[in-house]
Amino acid sequence: MGDDVLKGNFQPARPVKVEAAQETLEDRFEREVKKKLGGSIAYVAKKKIVWDVKE
Amino acid sequence: MAKILLINPVVREEDVPRHIPYGIALLAAIASRDGHLVQIYDENAWRRGEDVVRQVCQADDWDIIGIGGITTTYASIKSTVRIARELCPKAVIVMGGGVLTSLPREMMAWLPQVDVGVIGEGFLTFPELCAMVDAGERDFTRIDGVIARDASGKLIMSKQRELLDDLDSLPYPAWDMFPLDIYFANSQSLFSEEGMLASRRLDINSSYGCSLICRFCYHLGIAGDMRYETNAEGEVEVAFDKPGNYTRAIRYHSPEYTVRMVKHAYDKYGINFVGFLDENLMTMDQYSGRTWMKEICRLWHEYGLAPKKNPDGTWTGVHWSGTSHATLCTKEILEIMREAGCSHLVYGYESFAPHVLKTIGKGATLESNIRSFFWTLDAGIRPIPNQIIGFPVDDFESLRMSMSAWKRLGIQVKPHFATPYPGSEWFTVFRKSIEDQYKGDLEAFIVDLGDASRISAVISTNFNAIELLGLRELMLMDDQKKIDEYEKVWRSNHNIPDGQPSTLVPSKKAKGPRVVTNVSQLNPA
Numbered sequence: 001m002g003d004d005v006l007k008g009n010f011q012p013a014r015p016v017k018v019e020a021a022q023e024t025l026e027d028r029f030e031r032e033v034k035k036k037l038g039g040s041i042a043y044v045a046k047k048k049i050v051w052d053v054k055e
Numbered sequence: 056m057a058k059i060l061l062i063n064p065v066v067r068e069e070d071v072p073r074h075i076p077y078g079i080a081l082l083a084a085i086a087s088r089d090g091h092l093v094q095i096y097d098e099n100a101w102r103r104g105e106d107v108v109r110q111v112c113q114a115d116d117w118d119i120i121g122i123g124g125i126t127t128t129y130a131s132i133k134s135t136v137r138i139a140r141e142l143c144p145k146a147v148i149v150m151g152g153g154v155l156t157s158l159p160r161e162m163m164a165w166l167p168q169v170d171v172g173v174i175g176e177g178f179l180t181f182p183e184l185c186a187m188v189d190a191g192e193r194d195f196t197r198i199d200g201v202i203a204r205d206a207s208g209k210l211i212m213s214k215q216r217e218l219l220d221d222l223d224s225l226p227y228p229a230w231d232m233f234p235l236d237i238y239f240a241n242s243q244s245l246f247s248e249e250g251m252l253a254s255r256r257l258d259i260n261s262s263y264g265c266s267l268i269c270r271f272c273y274h275l276g277i278a279g280d281m282r283y284e285t286n287a288e289g290e291v292e293v294a295f296d297k298p299g300n301y302t303r304a305i306r307y308h309s310p311e312y313t314v315r316m317v318k319h320a321y322d323k324y325g326i327n328f329v330g331f332l333d334e335n336l337m338t339m340d341q342y343s344g345r346t347w348m349k350e351i352c353r354l355w356h357e358y359g360l361a362p363k364k365n366p367d368g369t370w371t372g373v374h375w376s377g378t379s380h381a382t383l384c385t386k387e388i389l390e391i392m393r394e395a396g397c398s399h400l401v402y403g404y405e406s407f408a409p410h411v412l413k414t415i416g417k418g419a420t421l422e423s424n425i426r427s428f429f430w431t432l433d434a435g436i437r438p439i440p441n442q443i444i445g446f447p448v449d450d451f452e453s454l455r456m457s458m459s460a461w462k463r464l465g466i467q468v469k470p471h472f473a474t475p476y477p478g479s480e481w482f483t484v485f486r487k488s489i490e491d492q493y494k495g496d497l498e499a500f501i502v503d504l505g506d507a508s509r510i511s512a513v514i515s516t517n518f519n520a521i522e523l524l525g526l527r528e529l530m531l532m533d534d535q536k537k538i539d540e541y542e543k544v545w546r547s548n549h550n551i552p553d554g555q556p557s558t559l560v561p562s563k564k565a566k567g568p569r570v571v572t573n574v575s576q577l578n579p580a
Contacts, residue, residue: 005096005101005107005111006094006095006111006114007094007095007233008083008093008094008232009087009094009232010093010094012094012114012115013114013116014113014114014115015114016114017110018103018107021103
């Protein structure tokens with residue numbers, strides 16, 4: 001079941017198909033740790049790694 | 056009737072969506088009242104990326120796509136209007152809000168996809184635009200309060216739009232057209248115990264304008280602050296506060312309208328907290344002869360909205376918050392407000408240094424800051440003591456004064472940086488310096504603007520961006536020793552001999568007390 005992202009006073013001609021947002025455990029962990037970042041609290045944002053070790 | 060798509064752009068991406076955009080919600084209600092077909096895509100609430108924006112643009116054959124917001128929505132708007140233009144070539148793309156109003160010619164030049172810009176308040180202009188599009192006409196400059204392109208692409212500004220006089224003629228915001236579940240999930244307002252426990256918060260706006268002339272603040276046409284002036288090239292352009300040239304219009308809803316709207320939201324959505332978005336509740340209270348706020352509070356009780364505590368710590372009724380002013384508040388009204396459920400009030404104290412306070416146009420003093428602080432606490436309301444560093448005359452002395460006050464008053468704060476937002480007096484005064492800091496690229500400055508918790512353009516005479524960041528860190532740690540050490544380095548770097556004040560701010564006297572009282576006396580460079 002997708003989310004109804006358009007809201008208004010009539011039914012639009014074509015539906016907007018949006019998958020329900022599902023936060024992964026990794027997303028949740030990174031969101032929570034970001035709030036405490038500093039000192040010994042550090043983390044690796046895995047999706048942001050761009051260093052190609054072959055370079 | 057026209058088919059209208061309104062898009063709320065992404066703002067403050069580092070935070071969750073917390074505030075339904077009041078202006079868009081009102082424009083949706085007005086368009087709906089006038090019989091148009093309206094849909095809203097709240098991109099800031101959903102944040103589902105470009106693919107969904109593309110689907111939204113293709114969801115119907117839109118006659119009008121409207122977008123707008125505050126200045127910091129610019130990057131999101133730029134991305135969205137490109138998609139809208141590509142997928143909806145026949146739609147009239149309308150842009151409005153503070154982002155357009157502050158720099159109408161620049162915005163229309165940077166965003167060629169936009170057909171028409173609404174300058175200032177849109178309550179009368181937008182419905183006229185909708186009616187014109189619905190009638191199949193496109194001569195937008197016949198409508199007051201817009202900027203549009205002529206056949207040759209030249210930008211034309213129509214006559215300045217008058218402000219709406221009868222605010223109570225406005226419908227209530229179309230809150231139904233927003234994803235309330237998302238906003239209610241982010242209702243928490245960490246400024247007071249009641250704010251922290253808020254689980255169904257909506258924001259309201261009960262007045263427009265502010266009588267004060269804070270030089271870092273901006274009102275963008277809704278406070279009577281905007282004038283149309285003709286420049287040296289003969290072009291009409293918007294002008295806001297300038298040194299020695301200030302205009303204001305004070306407007307507020309009747310207490311009956313305000314409290315009935317809250318009662319409507321309480322009955323329909325079960326809200327338990329309201330955030331007043333008003334620029335400054337105390338301006339209105341003073342202007343009304345000290346009757347307005349008192350009457351709102353009386354009606355809050357009469358309509359059964361004054362909170363009553365339950366044994367489990369929750370409450371029935373509606374707690375609320377807003378913005379106060381150090382000099383304009385009174386002990387009496389603060390006590391009345393608390394009785395009606397006010398939990399916290401934001402105070403822009405900005406600084407505790409008298410020589411800084413004299414230059415920022417706030418009409419507040421060290422004494423009024425401290426007096427209002429204790430009055431508010433005594434009334435049982437939490438004062439939120441906002442602080443700013445990096446003002447044009449800030450120096451080591453002023454930073455120490457603020458640190459000392461924080462310590463004595465128990466203030467825990469991470470100050471904002473003084474930021475010259477477009478539409479503010481300091482944007483006008485420092486514009487050349489701002490452009491120089493961005494190598495002549497004003498658009499890069501606009502994209503860089505955030506909520507002033509990070510540095511963009513610097514307007515400090517004494518400190519650069521790196522120094523301000525470092526000094527703020529030392530202030531947070533109350534590290535007087537390192538500040539003292541750095542002052543010695545700073546004096547050496549600037550060749551200031553012992554016995555002279557640690558400041559580059561020009562003084563009429565070589566020695567003795569500072570005499571700069573107005574930023575216009577400073578050299579922005």
